[in-house]
Amino acid sequence: MSQLLDAFWRAAAYCLHPRVIALSLAPLLLAGGLTLAIGWFFWEPAVAGVRATLESLALIGTLLNWLEALGGAGLRAMIAPLVIVALALPVVVVLSLLMVALLMVPALVSLVVRRRFAGLEARRGASVWQSLAWSLGCTLAALLALALSVPLWFVPPLVLIVPPLIWGWLTYRVMAYDVLAEHASADERRTLMRELHWPLLAIGVVCGFLGAAPTLLWAVSAAALIFAPLLVLVSVWLYTLVFAFAALWFTHFALAALHKLRGLAAVPPIQPVEALPPP
Numbered sequence: 001m002s003q004l005l006d007a008f009w010r011a012a013a014y015c016l017h018p019r020v021i022a023l024s025l026a027p028l029l030l031a032g033g034l035t036l037a038i039g040w041f042f043w044e045p046a047v048a049g050v051r052a053t054l055e056s057l058a059l060i061g062t063l064l065n066w067l068e069a070l071g072g073a074g075l076r077a078m079i080a081p082l083v084i085v086a087l088a089l090p091v092v093v094v095l096s097l098l099m100v101a102l103l104m105v106p107a108l109v110s111l112v113v114r115r116r117f118a119g120l121e122a123r124r125g126a127s128v129w130q131s132l133a134w135s136l137g138c139t140l141a142a143l144l145a146l147a148l149s150v151p152l153w154f155v156p157p158l159v160l161i162v163p164p165l166i167w168g169w170l171t172y173r174v175m176a177y178d179v180l181a182e183h184a185s186a187d188e189r190r191t192l193m194r195e196l197h198w199p200l201l202a203i204g205v206v207c208g209f210l211g212a213a214p215t216l217l218w219a220v221s222a223a224a225l226i227f228a229p230l231l232v233l234v235s236v237w238l239y240t241l242v243f244a245f246a247a248l249w250f251t252h253f254a255l256a257a258l259h260k261l262r263g264l265a266a267v268p269p270i271q272p273v274e275a276l277p278p279p
Contacts (some may be wrong), residue, residue: 149163
């Protein structure tokens with residue numbers, strides 16, 4: 001627990017470093033620009049298509065007519081945008097996580113190593129392509145789990161628990177691998193991820209719940225869905241900051257564990273003292 005807290009405060013302090021702030025702009029510009037462009041060109045056609053699809057379904061159409069009869073015409077107009085936002089948010093989260101993992105993690109690891117672990121040898125246990133394949137595989141598994149868990153979202157407490165847990169697992173698998181890819185050997189990485197499974201998963205789950213915080217932006221701004229492209233940009237920025245903090249937290253904790261592992265391994269075994277010959 002002390003190591004987790006130590007890494008937590010170090011990560012929070014590093015988030016104020018000018019280089020970290022500058023690095024956070026790259027995923028923001030790339031992912032934010034992409035989402036803004038998609039929203040600008042496809043928002044209105046998507047809303048019209050979803051609304052037509054919902055109204056073509058008999059049960060949904062009856063429900064919408066009932067809401068309109070009760071004076072909920074405004075709510076009826078917001079259902080289609082809310083459906084699009086609900087479908088787009090997982091994509092925004094995954095896109096932000098992958099952008100941080102690809103564009104920020106190597107630079108953040110280098111910064112932490114230079115300032116705290118200057119003598120740590122880089123054994124390069126995984127290549128860039130291996131890291132990319134690992135990230136994509138874990139992402140597909142998380143998206144599948146998210147799709148299978150959709151029925152649980154209709155239970156009020158579980159909708160606030162299940163998605164952050166899935167994002168936390170994904171953050172743990174992607175960040176822990178990428179942080180150790182450059183400096184740990186393959187055997188060291190597997191050893192640390194096996195022995196530190198629960199602490200690393202705890203970091204991921206905490207960051208998963210922190211990553212759920214930008215979703216509240218949509219909850220309090222449901223009436224302002226006309227500004228959805230702008231809100232997506234703000235969400236991307238918030239997700240970028242959360243995942244940058246997660247990358248720093250994983251970096252400090254995992255590299256400190258790697259340093260400790262090598263320090264223990266470097267101690268030569270105690271040799272037995274040979275018995276002196278009798279005088």
